[in-house]
Amino acid sequence: MLVLETGERRFRAVRDFTEMETIQAQIVIASDLQARRISAAENLQREDLSAIETIEAIVEIVDAELIEDKEYASMGKNSADRVRVLLGKLKASRRGKERGYNPSRELIHTAHKFMRRVDQIFKNLPKPVEWLSFLNNDLPLLMDICKEVQDISIQHNLNKSQTRALAKLNAVSESEFQRIVNPQPSSQKIEPSSDNHPSANRALSDFSVTEIEAIANKEIQKEVLAEQERSRIMPHLSSEVKIFLLDSLGIPDERIAERLKIN
Structure with missing residues (x-):
């Protein structure tokens, strides 16, 4: 079965506004997970993404890259929860070393297993970002702000x-x-407020x-x-x-x- 995984807007534009009967396409044989990774990477490269959508796209990329790992998959019920839990553990492990005390065995294990992979994922983003900055400054917009404000932010x-x-x-x-x-x-001209x-x-x-x-x-x-x-x-x-x-x-x-x- 053929599925249009990326380029849907370009496809619709050609179909609806031109007389072209064919367009160039690349056919890839991919599993559901591979297709998810392709779609996530393509989505992040859209030029009109809002701040919230960009954060969602990064979460999707990270989750798609790691979801096959059973330990990672058990860290939450959805992609955002899993990413926050993992990055939180990596942060705790790094902070422990910086402050001169030994992290728990669990944190040492998690850092040893995931730190290099996470670093590489964030470095390979179209616009690279430090994962710790993403955890501290970006992810809270997705996790701690109500859905109404998020929707308005996107709109x-x-x-x-x-x-x-x-x-x-x-x-x-x-x-x-x-x-x-x-x-x-209002039909009346609004003057700037002085208060x-x-x-x-x-x-x-x-x-x-x-x-x-x-x-x-x-x-x-x-x-x-x-x-x-x-x-x-x-x-x-x-x-x-x-x-x-x-x-x-x-x-x-x-x-x-x-x-x-x-x-």
Whole structure:
């Protein structure tokens, strides 16, 4: 069975926009794993990849190269988990040696078995990257940021710093997050704000990291001031009134219980 493994967009462009009846192709006899490796490598070379898609592509390449190893395959249920666990063990082994103490036998074994292979995989990427930098700076965008922010990052082709800032904003203020992600159309000319609160009637990719973080920090400051005001007023109120006020502000029940020391 013939499967179009790479070049699908080029194939569609020729088919839909030209009169060519044939195109040059390379037929390769490959196993499912070999086809996966070919597809992963081809995908990473696309010019329009967003930061999140680039990280996903690197994870796919690493996982495809190592998945035949049973020890590696047991490190997680999906490719991202397996890559993070392996790189985390390699990092722990390297850090132990740098700090002058002996890593565990397991870490020594893992480093001896995988370190050279991992180094080679990352060096052979179209744009080589240090695996430790990938673990510390790139992989968290895929593992620790919610799917909604990841999808928006891909949709708007945001870079890594913009994606981190957007995740921070989403964590501190859902309303401000939605304000810049889903701007409301306006027929009036919007003038730049003088209070470090940029107009949201712009493409999300046009927001700088500084602007997004300024919005997030302003929301954090507002919450701090509101918290101080609540603390000032609360001692004079009964527990029932405190619970009612906190609940009306949308504060989750577990936070109310913690704040008022209610079991």
